[in-house]
Amino acid sequence: xxxxxxxxxxxEKNGKSYWLLPGGGVRVGESxxxxxxxELYEELTLEAEVGDLLFVVETxxxxxxxxxxxxxxxxxxxxxxxxxxxxxxxxxxDMADAAELxxxxxxxxxxxxxxxxxxxxxxAHRYLYKQWVE
Numbered sequence: 001x002x003x004x005x006x007x008x009x010x011x012e013k014n015g016k017s018y019w020l021l022p023g024g025g026v027r028v029g030e031s032x033x034x035x036x037x038x039e040l041y042e043e044l045t046l047e048a049e050v051g052d053l054l055f056v057v058e059t060x061x062x063x064x065x066x067x068x069x070x071x072x073x074x075x076x077x078x079x080x081x082x083x084x085x086x087x088x089x090x091x092x093x094d095m096a097d098a099a100e101l102x103x104x105x106x107x108x109x110x111x112x113x114x115x116x117x118x119x120x121x122x123x124a125h126r127y128l129y130k131q132w133v134e
Contacts, residue, residue, distance in 0.1 A: 004118045006101055007076065009043055010092035017091070018105045021071060024087075032070045040074075043090045045083045049075040054117055057128045059108040067132075071110070107132050 008019045022043050026035040033050040040046045051073035059067050084090060096104065098115045108130035117123055 005095040005097055006114055006118075007044075007074065007079075008094050008096055008101075008104065008106070009090045010094070011089045012091045013089060018107050019094075020107060021069070021110075022093075023069065033072070036070075036072060036074075042085045043087045044093055045081070045085050046079075047077040051075055053126075055110075055113060055123050055126050055128055057108055057110055057130055059130050059132050061107070061132050067108075069108070071114075109133070 007022060009022045010017060010019055022040050023036055024039040024043070026032060027038075030038070036050050037048065040048050054071045054073060057067075057069040057071060059069065061067055079095065082093060084093070094100075098118045101111050101115060104111070108128075110128065110130060113123060113125075113128060
């Protein structure tokens, strides 16, 4: 987050567009923090420092993939230098404030939890189970 903004990446898959928090798979021997730093660079050519863990989301994607998503605070580098990287599914990015975030289609739907953190600097639950729904 930058000044209470949330970094989002826009994905297109099977003719559908939706927003996600940046991130991806963890390689063997890699920590979740290291994976996030690598994925940020691969998706957005962005270097960042990974901060505190906010919460963990467990979900299943629309294709049945089981996903465990740790959600971290980030200290972003120069956001004016963000550019799309090599991941073909990522077709855009944006910095969204709380009001904009609530208007987006985000998977899994963790908008309210993120907005709660932006407003209160606290999270109600560290573990969330969220369905990946249309």
